[in-house]
Amino acid sequence: MMLDAGSCLRDWQPEWVFVSHSHDDHLKGLPYICTKEGGVTVYCPEDMTELIEKYVYHQFCTNSGKVLDLKKMKWKLVGLKGGDTFDFGKHNLHVKVFQCFHSIPCLGFGFSEKRKRLRPALQGSPPAHLAALRKAGQALQEDWYKPLFVYLGDTHTDVFEKNPDLFTYPTIIVECTFLEDDPALISRARDNGHVHWNLLKPIILTHPDITFVLIHFSLRYQEKEIILFFEKESQKEKIKNIVIFAGEGSLERT
Template sequence: MIPREPARNPNLGFLYIPPYRIQGISIAGEQSVVQIPELDLVFDIGLAPRTALTSNFCALTHGHMDHAAGIAYYYSQRYFQGMGAGTVVCPKAIEQAIHNVMGAWVDLEAQKTPYKVIGLAHEEEVEIKNNIFLKGFETQHTVPSLGYTVIEKRSKLRSDLVGLPQEQLLAMKEKGEEITQTLHIPLVCYTGDTMWGDHFDREDVLNAKILITECTFLEDDHKSRAGVGKHLHLDNVIELLEKAKSDAVVLVHTSRRTHIAQVKKTLNERIPREYQDKLFVLMDNRTNKQRYQKQLEEAED
C-alpha cells in the first residue's frame, strides 16, 4: 500500500487593503505572524516564514510559543541573508526572556547572532519609519501582553490660524510662538491575543483605519472556553464592529476546530449586514484570492 503524501503547510493568507498588504498565517495554537510590508513591520513571528524576514521590526504581543517561536530564526536569517539585525519590540516584562533565548542559542551554535530588542510599557512608543510610530497598550491575556497601534504623526497649521497672511505666520514663528499642531492618525491596530476589556474603548483602537483582531471562538457553547483562555468570542467581535470606525476589520487567530467554510457560514449568519463588507478573515484564502483577482481586473480597466 502506497502511503499518503505528508501534510502540506498552510498557505499564507493575503489581503490587499489599500495602501497596505496584510499577509501571514494565523491559526490558533499553531502559529501567528501577520506582516504589513509597507510599514516594515510584522506582528508576532510564529515560525518565521520567509516573507516575514524582510520586516526590520517585529512587534511581539506576548510570549506564547505559537506567536514567538520564530524569534531566534528571524534574527539569524536576517543576519545570514545580509538584511541587518532585526528589532523585536515586546512587552517590557518579557524583554529579558528574549535576551535569555538568544544567549541559549550562543551556547548551541557557538556563535553570536546580532539582534535588537526593545521592551515597551503601556502607552510607550518607538519610531519605526519617518513620522510613523508603534505604540503599545496593555491587553488582557494569560501572560503579559500588549496590543499595538501604528500611528502617523503629521504637523499641521493650527486651526485658529488658518487663513492668516503668510507674513503674519512667519512673524509669529520668529517670536517663538508655536503655529502648528501635531495630529496623531491611527493607521493600523493589532490587538494580539486578548479577552474583551477596556482597551477596546481606546480611540486609537476604534479609529484605526485597519483593525486586526483575534476571533478564536465562534460557537455559542464555547463562550466559557473563551473566558478561560482569555480570548475573544464572536459576540465580542460583533460588539466591536458596532463601535469601531475602521475602514476594515480583519479577523485572525481562527482555530482548526472550526473549518473555514463553517467560519464563513457563521459570520454570514451572525454579522449584521451593514458590517459584512468591511469584515475580512485572513485565512479565508479562497474568498481573499477572488477579491484580489477582482482588484487586479479593476486596476487594468
Template sequence: MLTQVEAGPYTIKGVSVGGVYTSLCVPELDALFDVGIAPRSFVGLDHLFISHGHADHIGALPALMGVRGLSRKGSPKTFLPAPIVDDVREALAALSRIQRYELQPELIGVRPGELHEVHGDLHARVFKTYHPVPSVGYQLLRRVRKLRSAFRGLPGPEIARLRAAGDDIFEWHERLELAYATDTLIDVVDHVPSLLTSRVLVLECTFLDERKERAEARSRCHIHLDEILERADAFQNEQLVLMHFSQIYSPGEVRAILQRRCPPHLLERIVAFAPARGPWPG
C-alpha cells in the same frame, strides 16, 4: 502556505491559526507582527512587534534572525513586553551557544501607554491586552506637525519670523493607521476606544459559534464573535481584520459563519484572515 488580504491601503500577509502559529507582515509599514513562523518573504522587514511570549507567537524568532543573518542583515528592531526581555535575551544566548553562531537581538522592552518611534513619522503606541502572561498590543500611527489654526493664513515671512522668535506655532496631529490586538479579552476595545477608530484594526476572534461558549473563550482570555457582535455599531474602522481563528473551524466555515451572523453594515468591512480555499496551512 501564506494568506494575503488587502485592508484599506495595506497588504497583510502571513499565517494565523489560534494556538498553532501567528505571524503577520504589513510591507507598506515595514512591520511584522509576531513570529510564530519565519517565511523567507518576511526577512526584509526591519521592525518586529511581539505581543507576548507564547511559543505560537514568538517561537520562530531565532529562525527569523538566522535567516536574516544569511542575508547579511542584522536583527530586526524588536518591540516586546518589557517583563519578558531578559528571558528572551537569555533564551537566544543559550541557542547561540548550542548552534555556535551568535544571535545578537535588538530588543526594546515596551509597556502600555508608551509611544515609540518606528521610522520616519511612523510611531507605535503600546496598549494593555488581557492574557495570562505579560502581553501588549500595538497601534501604529503617523505623527505630523501642522500649523495651529490661529496662524493659518499668515504670509510666509510672518510665519518665518514667528518661528525664528521661538513662538509655538505648530501642533502634533495623529493619524491612526493600523492596530494589532491578539490573545486578549474583548475588554481591550472598551479600555482603548481609539482602536475602534484606527483605519485598520487587526483583532483576534478565536471562537465563532456555539461549539465554544463565550464563557470558555473568556476563561482562555480570547474573544468570541458574540462579543464583537454586541459592539457592532462601535467599530468605525475602514476595515476590521479578524484573525487567530481556532482550528475547530475550517477556513470555509469561518467565512460562512461570518456571512451568516454579522449584520451587513459590519460584514462589509470585515476581512477574514483565512485561506481563500482549502485547509489551514501546515
C-alpha cells in the same frame, strides 16, 4: 516590519518585529530571524524579555546542533509596557503600546504616521498674519499623528473598554478565537483571555467607520467553516466593515 513571529520567510529579513506575547504560535519563527546576518530589533512585553532571549538562544542551539555565542547575535530586544510611545523607522512612524488581557503578559501596537500641521489656534488666519508671525520667528506648525492601524495580541474584548482610543484607528486587527453561540466557549474565552464573536460583534456594529480584520481563529474550525460562518453573519447583521483573514478563501466585507 513584522507583527508577531509565528513563522518566518527565508528570503525576507524584517528590520523590526513586534511580538505581542511569548506563546509559541506567535514566537517560533523568531530564532531564525534573530540569527540572520541583517540584524533585527524585537519589541516585546518587558516582563518577558529575559524568557524570550533564552527561548531564542536555546531554540537556535537545539535546532542547529551547535552552541551560539550570544555576543554574536545581531539583534536588539526592547521591552515595552502598556502606555509606552515611541517613533521608529525611516518613515516617521509612531507606535503606541496597548495592554491586552491574556493568560500571560501581552501587548497591542498602534501605528501612526507623524506629520506636520498648522497649529489649531492659527487655522483660518489670513495669509498676511501668518507671514508676519513667520517673519517674527514664531512656530506655525505642530506635530500630529495620523492613525494608520492597530494590531492587538491575544486578548479579551475588555481591551476595548479599557482603551477607548483604539477607536481612533481606521483599521483594527484583532483575534476572534471562538465563533459559535455556546456559553461554555464564551466563558472559556474570558478565562483564557481570548475573543468570542458574540462579544466582538456589538463592538463592530457600533463602529461602522472602522475596518476590523479578524484573525487567530481556533483550530477547531476549518477554513471553509470560518468563511461560511461570516458570510451568514454578514448577511444577517448587514456587517460591511470586516475582513476575515483565514487563508486563501478569506472574506472581505467593506
